[in-house]
Amino acid sequence: xxxxxxxxxxxxxxxxxxxxxxxxxxxxxxxxxxxxxxxxxxxxxxxxxxxxxxxxxxxxxxxxxxxxxxxxxxxxxxxxxxxxxxxxxxxxxxxxxxxxxxxxxxxxxxxxxxxxxxxxxxxxxxxxxxxxxxxxxxxxxxxxxxxxxxxxxxxxxxxxxxxxxxxxxxxxxxxxxxxxxxxxxxxxxxxxxxxxxxxxxxxxxxxxxxxxxxxxxxxxxxxxxxxxxxxxxxxxxxxxxxxxxxxxxxxxxxxxxxxxxxxxxxxxxxxxxxxxxxxxxxxxxxxxxxxxxxxxxxxxxxxxxxxxxxxxxxxxxxxxxxxxxxxxxxxxxxxxxxxxxxxxxxxxxxxxxxxxxxxxxxxxxxxxxxxxxxxxxxxxxxxxxxxxxxxxxxxxxxxxxxxxxxxxxxxxxxxxxxxxxxxxxxxxxxxxxxxxxxxxxxxxxxxxxxxxxxxxxxxxxxxxxxxxxxxxxxxxxxxxxxxxxxxxxxxxxxxxxxxxxxxxxxxxxxxxxxxxxxxxxxxxxxxxxxxxxxxxxxxxxxxxxxxxxxxxxxxxxxxxxxxxxxxxxxxxxxxxxxxxxxxxxxxxxxxxxxxxxxxxxxxxxxxxxxxxxxxxxxxxxxxxxxxxxxxxxxxxxxxxxxxxxx
RNA sequence: GCCCUUGUAGCUCAGUAGGUAGAGCACGUCCUUGGUAAGGACGAGGUCACCGGUUCAAAUCCGGUCAAGGGCUCCA
Numbered sequence: 001x002x003x004x005x006x007x008x009x010x011x012x013x014x015x016x017x018x019x020x021x022x023x024x025x026x027x028x029x030x031x032x033x034x035x036x037x038x039x040x041x042x043x044x045x046x047x048x049x050x051x052x053x054x055x056x057x058x059x060x061x062x063x064x065x066x067x068x069x070x071x072x073x074x075x076x077x078x079x080x081x082x083x084x085x086x087x088x089x090x091x092x093x094x095x096x097x098x099x100x101x102x103x104x105x106x107x108x109x110x111x112x113x114x115x116x117x118x119x120x121x122x123x124x125x126x127x128x129x130x131x132x133x134x135x136x137x138x139x140x141x142x143x144x145x146x147x148x149x150x151x152x153x154x155x156x157x158x159x160x161x162x163x164x165x166x167x168x169x170x171x172x173x174x175x176x177x178x179x180x181x182x183x184x185x186x187x188x189x190x191x192x193x194x195x196x197x198x199x200x201x202x203x204x205x206x207x208x209x210x211x212x213x214x215x216x217x218x219x220x221x222x223x224x225x226x227x228x229x230x231x232x233x234x235x236x237x238x239x240x241x242x243x244x245x246x247x248x249x250x251x252x253x254x255x256x257x258x259x260x261x262x263x264x265x266x267x268x269x270x271x272x273x274x275x276x277x278x279x280x281x282x283x284x285x286x287x288x289x290x291x292x293x294x295x296x297x298x299x300x301x302x303x304x305x306x307x308x309x310x311x312x313x314x315x316x317x318x319x320x321x322x323x324x325x326x327x328x329x330x331x332x333x334x335x336x337x338x339x340x341x342x343x344x345x346x347x348x349x350x351x352x353x354x355x356x357x358x359x360x361x362x363x364x365x366x367x368x369x370x371x372x373x374x375x376x377x378x379x380x381x382x383x384x385x386x387x388x389x390x391x392x393x394x395x396x397x398x399x400x401x402x403x404x405x406x407x408x409x410x411x412x413x414x415x416x417x418x419x420x421x422x423x424x425x426x427x428x429x430x431x432x433x434x435x436x437x438x439x440x441x442x443x444x445x446x447x448x449x450x451x452x453x454x455x456x457x458x459x460x461x462x463x464x465x466x467x468x469x470x471x472x473x474x475x476x477x478x479x480x481x482x483x484x485x486x487x488x489x490x491x492x493x494x495x496x497x498x499x500x501x502x503x504x505x506x507x508x509x510x511x512x513x514x515x516x517x518x519x520x521x522x523x524x525x526x527x528x529x530x531x532x533x534x535x536x537x538x539x540x541x542x543x544x545x546x547x548x549x550x551x552x553x554x555x556x557x558x559x560x561x562x563x564x565x566x567x568x569x570x571x572x573x574x575x576x577x578x579x580x581x582x583x584x585x586x587x588x589x590x591x592x593x594x595x596x597x598x599x600x601x602x603x604x605x606x607x608x609x610x611x612x613x614x615x616x617x618x619x620x621x622x623x624x625x626x627x628x629x630x631x632x633x634x635x636x637x638x639x640x641x642x643x644x645x646x
Numbered sequence: 647g648c649c650c651u652u653g654u655a656g657c658u659c660a661g662u663a664g665g666u667a668g669a670g671c672a673c674g675u676c677c678u679u680g681g682u683a684a685g686g687a688c689g690a691g692g693u694c695a696c697c698g699g700u701u702c703a704a705a706u707c708c709g710g711u712c713a714a715g716g717g718c719u720c721c722a
Contacts, residue, residue, distance in 0.1 A: 071717095079650075169717030170649025177719045181649055184717070212715095216657080225695090225713060281722055325722070359647055359720060360713095368721085456722065475721090544679040571678080572685085579683035593681060605682070 033065070033152050036191070040065035042102065042153045043092075043163045043189040044072045049145040050091035051185075054084075061123040061173060061182055068199075068471060069188030073171055075123065080183050085165040088185070092163070099158035100143035104151060112137045112148060123173065124148055162196035163189035206469035211522035212365040218527055218535070218585070220518075221366060230363040230370030232515050237535035240564065241521075242514050244533050246351060248631065249375055249510060252399055256392055258347040258377060263329035265353060266320045269312065274488055275328040278321060279313045284356050286370075288312055288319040326352035327482075327507060330378040331489050339493040344503065345381035345389055351514070352376045366519030367474050373514045379506040380491065383429070386504050387436040390462075390479055393508040394440055397464055397477040400510045405633045406524055409466045409476075411446050413437050414454030422457050425483030429504075433481045434460045458484030464512075469523045476512040476520060481505075528607065530633040531587045531624065538565040538624070539586045540602075541577040543593035545569075550597040554590065554617060561621060563628075578605065588624065608634050 033041060044063035047070075051058050055076055063072030074080075107115075109128070116124040128148065131137055140149040142157055154160065165187040173179035190196040207213070215221045220238035227233060234242060250260075269288055272278035278285065290308070294317050298308060311317040323329070330348050339346065353373045362368050381389050401409060415434055416423055423430065437460055441448045455461060459481035465473050482505040485491075492500040511517035531537055538558055542551040551567045558565035568577050574591065581589040591603040595614075602620060604612040615623075626632075 082651085167716060168650055171718045172648080175719070177648070181718075183649075186717080223714095229713080275722095277722065284721070356721080361647065361649095361718080362720065364715095458722085470716090541682090543681060546679070571676095573678095573680050574682060575680090576684050577682090582683060589682090591682065595681090603682080611682070 037065040038152055038154055039160065039191065040070040040189045042157070043160050043187065044070040045102070045140065045142060045145065045147055045149070045153070046092050046095045046157055046160060046163075047072050047088065047165070047185060047187060048147065049095050049143060050088045052145060053091055054087060059121055059123055062127065069166065069186060071171075071184050071186045073173070073182040073184045075173075075180065075182050080168045080185065082168075085168070085185070089163075089165050092165075095143065096157050096160050098143060099156045101156040102153035103141040104153075105139040105141060105146075107137050107139055109137055112139070115139075115146075116148075160189060161191065162193040163187060164196060164200070209469050209523050209526035210365075211367070211468075211519040214522050214527035215366070215519075220522065220535070223365075228370070229360060230358060230368070232366055232369055232371070238518065240535040241518055241529065241533050245511065245514065245518070245521075246375070248403070248532075249396075249400065252396055253347075253349055253377075256347065256396070258349045261330065261333055261348050261350050263323075263326060263333075263350060263352060265323060265355075267323055267329060269319045269321055270315065271328045271332070272321050272324070273315060275325075275331075275485060276488060277324055277328070281324065282313075284358065285324050286322045286355050286357050288321050290317060290319040294318065322355040323352075324354055324356050326350055326354060326374065326376045327378055327485060327505075328489075330376075331485060331491065331505075334378075334380050335489060335491060339380070339503075341382060341493055341495045341501070344493055345379050345385050347377060347379050349375070349377035366515040366522075367468065369513075369515050372516065374509045375511045375514065375517075376507070376509050379508070380486075380493075380503040381506070382493070382495075382501070383432070383504055386433065386481065386506070387440070389506055390436060390481070391440055393479040393506060393510075394444065394462065396508075397479070397510045398444070400477065401464070403631055403633070404521065404524070406466065406521075409446065409464050411441055411444060411448035412454065412463045412465055412475075413441050413448060413450045414456065414461045414463065415450055415452045416455050416460065417453035420453070423455070424458055424487065429483055430460065433483075437462055437481070456480055456482075458482045466520055466524075468520060474516060474520060476517055477510045478508065478512060480507040482507055528585045529587075530631070532628045532631045534585075534587050535564060536566055536584065536586050537563050537628075538588045538590060539581050539584075540565065540567045540590045540592060541574065541581065542567070542569065543574055543591065545571070547592050547594070547597060551592055554592065554602065557617070557621070561625065563624065581605075582607070590620070 041064065044065065048060055048063055051072070051074060052060075055074075055078060057076065059075035061073035061075065063070060109131075112128055113125060116122075116128065128137070137148070138150060140147050140151055140153055142153075165185055167186045169184045169186065170181045171184040172181050188196070188199065190199060215238070218237055219235045220241065221235055222233050223229075223231065224233055253260075266289065269278055278288070290312070298311075298317070303311075308317065312319060329352075330350070333348060334346060351373050353371060355371045358368060358370055363370070379389050379393070401407070413434075416430060438450070441462060461478060461480035463475045464477035465475050467473050486502050486505050491503050491505075493503050495501045525533075529535075540551045540554055540558075542548050548567070548569050551569070555565055555567045568581070570577065570580075572580075578589060578591075585607060587607045589605040589607075591605060593603070596602050599614075600617055601614050602617050603614045604620060606612055
């Protein structure tokens with residue numbers, strides 16, 4: 001299919017490259033490109049040059065640098081294949097060899113538009129319209145390829161020494177799914193071949209700690225077609241981790257005077273009409289469950305599907321909803337009895353399972369699922385208590401991250417979009433809440449960004465965001481202020497003035513969802529969990545069959561002290577058992593031979609510290625207990641037997 | 647939901663030009679009783695995702711469905 005002769009475009013063609021203007025429509029000043037961005041951006045131009053040589057009819061959109069490389073979007077009837085990428089790389093190498101200088105040309109808006117018309121590049125015309133009136137219109141030219149571009153670029157294409165095209169993906173023009181879907185080619189470039197090779201190797205390494213892979217290897221969870229997409233089945237090993245995390249957070253919640261509640265998985269539609277979740281968010285909910293009698297009588301009347309939908313929306317027919325959120329039920333608990341200002345704040349928590357109809361293309365292992373359990377809580381407080389309560393929530397999140405040794409996260413403050421009117425609640429309250437969030441974020445000692453327009457419609461929020469092994473960002477912990485639901489449910493407390501007042505609500509979840517958090521945690525630890533979390537904490541390795549009875553005696557003792565321990569009674573040599581134990585990432589391997597049996601000792605090999613020599617068993621037990629109780633964490637050594645072998 | 651790719655044993659993968667399947671690891675049995683990252687022998691294990699079509703013959707070619715992966719869009 002690539003038998004076609006590489007053609008040079010008959011007509012000039014342009015690329016509008018200044019992504020910063022296009023993507024950040026907020027009128028920020030143009031950021032200067034770093035040398036690496038410049039290199040990658042130039043490589044994107046070289047890609048476009050090559051594409052036009054091989055596919056002169058291609059329509060070009062934009063080709064900016066990204067965090068890890070660059071991409072370029074094309075509109076073309078021919079579908080790019082893996083072979084095409086190879087051919088394009090080859091062509092790009094030619095362009096590089098030609099050492100084409102990048103030339104900056106300033107032009108007028110009219111000239112540029114004429115140029116696009118002649119080149120038959122409609123996306124460019126559209127992009128041209130994005131350039132602010134007071135900004136110059138500039139082209140960059142390399143060889144036969146001319147591109148609308150704000151720059152900047154390396155001096156000539158010969159500077160591009162190490163690049164690789166990585167993948168093809170669909171991407172909507174201007175990121176809008178109503179627009180045509182273009183073909184995006186992703187690639188990356190580095191100053192030299194070594195750095196490129198290192199990057200590609202890091203990508204490979206990262207895949208080894210992918211939670212989907214580790215989850216399978218360590219039997220933590222599975223997702224089964226017959227159960228449903230996006231439905232996580234926690235296997236025994238995964239259940240241990242989840243339970244330990246829940247125990248951990250419950251210890252902290254006890255210190256902060258939270259109270260636990262339990263609520264059902266379904267609730268009446270009316271409840272969610274009051275809260276506003278139904279039908280407003282219907283697209284991301286499981287369809288409602290309709291009462292059998294109602295369904296039957298509607299069938300008799302010959303109602304269509306859309307009739308049913310309308311009646312459900314209008315509230316003419318009642319039904320139940322698999323709960324998309326826990327808050328309405330917690331609110332009903334609050335509302336079940338009168339509250340004095342002396343009772344506040346009320347802090348109610350639940351590991352509450354919710355269900356959301358995520359788009360099938362969005363599902364991802366444990367990090368994006370259709371049913372998940374939030375470590376949810378709702379705080380009902382007075383306006384005066386708000387700041388302290390938020391602070392308490394943030395402390396909780398910090399404790400979680402610190403205990404688990406997670407330091408690589410960022411904080412996002414979601415604020416109102418100043419131009420929008422979709423927000424509920426008095427704006428003075430918003431001002432106060434936003435100000436409080438800002439001040440508290442400042443004290444967190446963590447990089448944070450303020451993002452206008454990222455607030456929920458009911459209140460501002462603070463999110464904790466971490467990256468997975470592939471660099472995708474996931475929101476974990478969140479603290480959200482809510483002025484809306486107390487209003488909708490007409491919540492009250494009696495103030496010191498003996499009059500009813502409206503409480504403020506805080507939604508918060510330090511882990512976010514157990515599924516997503518554990519998914520991220522698996523990658524954080526690369527499956528190498530600290531003692532308190534490890535599904536199998538200790539494994540006893542008898543030197544031979546003869547030592548199995550002694551091993552069993554130790555096993556009994558460990559289990560009576562509530563350690564998750566096993567005995568490896570396989571008929572293998574010690575070396576093989578150790579190897580297996582290391583691969584299974586068991587924190588402690590206890591080797592027992594005749595010498596140890598005589599002295600009531602064990603030879604200890606720890607995942608974190610390697611060989612620790614021989615210890616009296618009783619002493620080891622208390623050391624392990626201390627490590628477990630303090631939830632001690634220390635990064636393990638990273639030797640991998642697989643690598644060692646090669 | 648949309649675009650592209652993929653779908654062979656529990657896992658990682660072979661399977662040449664269509665002729666009803668192989669390897670390594672894991673697993674089981676036996677031999678071996680071994681001191682800090684793989685001892686040996688034998689064995690069991692697969693409706694080649696599913697449905698349909700072409701063909702004398704389909705893991706292999708074609709169509710559809712489902713699922714997974716990478717993006718895009720979305721995420722109360």
